[in-house]
Amino acid sequence: MTDLISLIARSVGTPELFLLILGGVFFLFYSRFIQYRYFVHAIQILRGKYDRPDAPGQLSAYQALSTALASTVGMGNIAGVATAISIGGPGALFWMWITAFVGMSTNFFTSALAVMFRGKDSEGNLQGGPMYVIREALGKKWMPLAVLFSCCCMIGCLPIFQANQLTQIIVDIGIQDESLKNHSLDLGLFSLNTAKLIIGTFLMVLSGIVIIGGIHRIGNWAGRMVPLMIVVYFVTVVLILVVNYQLVPDYFMLIISDAFAAEHYRGQPALGGIVGGLIVTGVQRASFSNEAGIGTAPLALGASKSTEPIREGLVSMLSPAIDTLLVCTLTALAILVTDVWKVEGVTGVSLTAQAFKQSLGPAGTYLLLISAFFFAVTSLFSYSYYGNKSISFLAGVKSGKWYDYFYLSTIVIGAVVSMQVVTDVIDIAYALMAIPTMLSGFVLAPKVMAEAKKYFAKLETEKR
Numbered sequence: 001m002t003d004l005i006s007l008i009a010r011s012v013g014t015p016e017l018f019l020l021i022l023g024g025v026f027f028l029f030y031s032r033f034i035q036y037r038y039f040v041h042a043i044q045i046l047r048g049k050y051d052r053p054d055a056p057g058q059l060s061a062y063q064a065l066s067t068a069l070a071s072t073v074g075m076g077n078i079a080g081v082a083t084a085i086s087i088g089g090p091g092a093l094f095w096m097w098i099t100a101f102v103g104m105s106t107n108f109f110t111s112a113l114a115v116m117f118r119g120k121d122s123e124g125n126l127q128g129g130p131m132y133v134i135r136e137a138l139g140k141k142w143m144p145l146a147v148l149f150s151c152c153c154m155i156g157c158l159p160i161f162q163a164n165q166l167t168q169i170i171v172d173i174g175i176q177d178e179s180l181k182n183h184s185l186d187l188g189l190f191s192l193n194t195a196k197l198i199i200g201t202f203l204m205v206l207s208g209i210v211i212i213g214g215i216h217r218i219g220n221w222a223g224r225m226v227p228l229m230i231v232v233y234f235v236t237v238v239l240i241l242v243v244n245y246q247l248v249p250d251y252f253m254l255i256i257s258d259a260f261a262a263e264h265y266r267g268q269p270a271l272g273g274i275v276g277g278l279i280v281t282g283v284q285r286a287s288f289s290n291e292a293g294i295g296t297a298p299l300a301l302g303a304s305k306s307t308e309p310i311r312e313g314l315v316s317m318l319s320p321a322i323d324t325l326l327v328c329t330l331t332a333l334a335i336l337v338t339d340v341w342k343v344e345g346v347t348g349v350s351l352t353a354q355a356f357k358q359s360l361g362p363a364g365t366y367l368l369l370i371s372a373f374f375f376a377v378t379s380l381f382s383y384s385y386y387g388n389k390s391i392s393f394l395a396g397v398k399s400g401k402w403y404d405y406f407y408l409s410t411i412v413i414g415a416v417v418s419m420q421v422v423t424d425v426i427d428i429a430y431a432l433m434a435i436p437t438m439l440s441g442f443v444l445a446p447k448v449m450a451e452a453k454k455y456f457a458k459l460e461t462e463k464r
């Protein structure tokens with residue numbers, strides 16, 4: 001079964017690559033780069049300059065982006081980028097940058113649509129997201145895509161990866177006794193690591209306290225925790241780069257040169273060769289991390305208190321920039337300048353932990369543990385909202401509470417299964433989620449541009 005899941009994940013990886021990269025390039029040139037010229041304006045929106053408490057929606061622009069970042073700035077930034085480097089070498093980061101840059105444009109279009117075409121759920125509450133865009137803007141003929149997105153979202157947004165990698169780093173750093181690390185509990189046909197089972201159960205209870213409170217409590221927690229976790233992580237990685245400052249320029253050059261040479265690639269060839277395999281690795285891990293084009297950001301931004309879709313598109317554009325261009329780059333450089341990426345057989349969060357320990361000693365590993373805890377826990381909170389919203393679209397709002405219980409139970413499952421299975425399952429779900437998100441974006445792109453021209457024209461008039 002594990003081999004079959006891996007085969008399916010590899011099979012959907014190449015089509016997803018073309019869809020996200022070429023789709024992002026289409027949005028980039030179709031928009032004529034207009035949204036990038038208003039980057040500063042996007043930050044002003046985020047700071048609350050244009051907030052209207054009486055506008056329809058559930059969250060402020062800041063809370064909506066924090067919710068989106070709470071899911072994207074997660075263990076993918078610590079463990080996902082480490083996996084990319086361990087497989088693809090330094091060149092993988094270059095293709096992650098490319099994916100993030102075009103993903104900014106993709107997020108602008110898909111999140112603007114999430115506000116333009118909001119619909120009501122079974123209780124009459126206004127909701128946004130790719131499935132509502134499809135239902136409200138494209139009609140019944142396109143509904144199978146809305147159903148596909150919702151079904152895959154309930155799987156892709158399960159907390160199994162976050163729980164898996166957070167549990168792993170707690171075991172690696174927090175438990176010194178080897179007998180405790182390796183002790184197992186036999187449950188029928190399964191043998192489960194006792195420490196991971198206990199940690200997973202604790203995370204389930206902690207997450208349940210916030211998740212059962214709904215989107216308002218999730219938004220409040222995300223708004224408080226996201227800035228803190230980014231600052232702690234940023235400062236720690238900068239210390240690592242300062243310690244190894246002489247190597248930073250050389251590795252920047254290696255990232256660019258290796259992106260086309262693939263001299264350090266260790267994975268399977270794709271697209272006709274090892275460079276193709278490197279590109280697929282970079283795109284998949286970037287998509288796993290920043291989720292541009294997957295459809296999760298529109299789910300969060302669709303809940304914004306706003307009557308201006310373009311504003312939410314601009315705010316959403318910041319997500320891949322913060323996630324991949326900033327946080328993932330910092331993680332990758334920390335791994336590269338410490339040379340731990342050359343060690344074979346170590347991947348994921350364990351590789352990142354080695355980089356922190358090598359430069360900062362035991363203090364570095366504990367700082368990483370603190371960062372990982374905040375990264376993972378905030379992701380656990382936010383992803384539940386996406387899955388709950390999806391099942392509510394399919395079966396009504398009342399069914400959401402049952403999904404929450406299922407979601408919480410999978411935290412324990414994710415804590416004890418292997419990372420490869422977890423990554424493959426989410427890769428498959430994300431690839432399928434991208435199809436409805438991107439296709440609806442292509443069809444409705446002219447409507448976004450028409451709205452953007454009116455909005456930016458009005459903005460320029462107000463400046464005069």
